[in-house]
Amino acid sequence: MKVCPRPATPLPMASSPKLTLTSGKPLADPKEDHQLVGSLQYLQFTRLDIAFAVNKLSQFMHCPTDLHHQAAKQVLRYLAGTPTHGIYFSSSNSLTLHAYSDAYWVGDTLDYASTNAYIFYLGNHPISWTAKKLKGVARSSMEAEYRAVANTVADIQWICNILTELGVLLPSTPIVFCDNVGVIFLCENPVFHSRMKHIALDYHFVHGYIQDGALRVAHVNTTDQLDDALTKPLPRAQFLEL
Structure with missing residues (x-):
């Protein structure tokens, strides 16, 4: 049979x-x-x-x-x-660089590690992405999201260096999109709070690039966060939409 x-x-x-x-x-x-x-x-x-x-x-x-x-x-x-x-790459694509950064807090209930993900776009084309567990345990969703942004910033600078070596000049400042309002506020606020000492390294790393004008961190609505498909399994309708 x-x-x-x-x-x-x-x-x-x-x-x-x-x-x-x-x-x-x-x-x-x-x-x-x-x-x-x-x-x-x-x-x-x-x-x-x-x-x-x-x-x-x-x-x-x-x-x-x-x-x-x-x-x-x-x-x-x-x-x-x-x-x-x-993935289709068009010769008429723009050269603006932006990224979506996201974290799924306590994505693994066994070791309570969060899942970190990002997608880099050059114009309309995705050129780099990752989905992996963050090292250590984040004590809040904002901490997990901020650590994810820091990892994204580190890699976006690497991509910028590669583009510079290839002679590609970006027409505008790279942007990192995040759907956590607290993270956006922390990125824009020049005052570092003592209660954030556990992410001090990430804070100063990200804020240094923002102060130098090398990048911007902007808010994106949760429904438009493309990274959701890289941080957790989604229902059919939401997965197909993203």
Whole structure:
């Protein structure tokens, strides 16, 4: 009897139930799972829509279970249903540089680490992105968001240096978009508060670039935060919108 293949899925990862290290039963032979997730890590270099799912699955590679392997296969079914998705680069694209920065506070309930993500755009084209866990535990959502902005600023300066070496002159100051009002206020406020000592390094690092006019940090509405798709699994409608 011939078994029909499972249909394609519109999501690379289901929003529920959440995958954890203890989900499912350990695989007797994890080799196939290691090969699959390892291959997906290369594919996410051109498919940012699977970046979060691949990052999440990579966290279980030391002890994959049957549910982890099923989730990896769901990514394959999603890719099978979206073979025409990709990134188009136009020669008429503008050279303005901007980024979306976001953090999902306490994204992992096992170690309480937050998930950090950013997407860099040169004009309308995404040129760099990441989705990964922040080191350490953030004591508030604002701290997690500010640390995410600091990581984004560090990488945006690296991209600026690359563009300078290539002879590309940016027509305007790079902008980092964040949906946390408290973070925006902290970036614009020249007075450093003693209660923020635990993120002092990130504060002075970001504020130094802002004072020099090398970049701006601006607010973006949560509904327009493109990074949401890189920080957590989303329901179908919201994922497709982003």
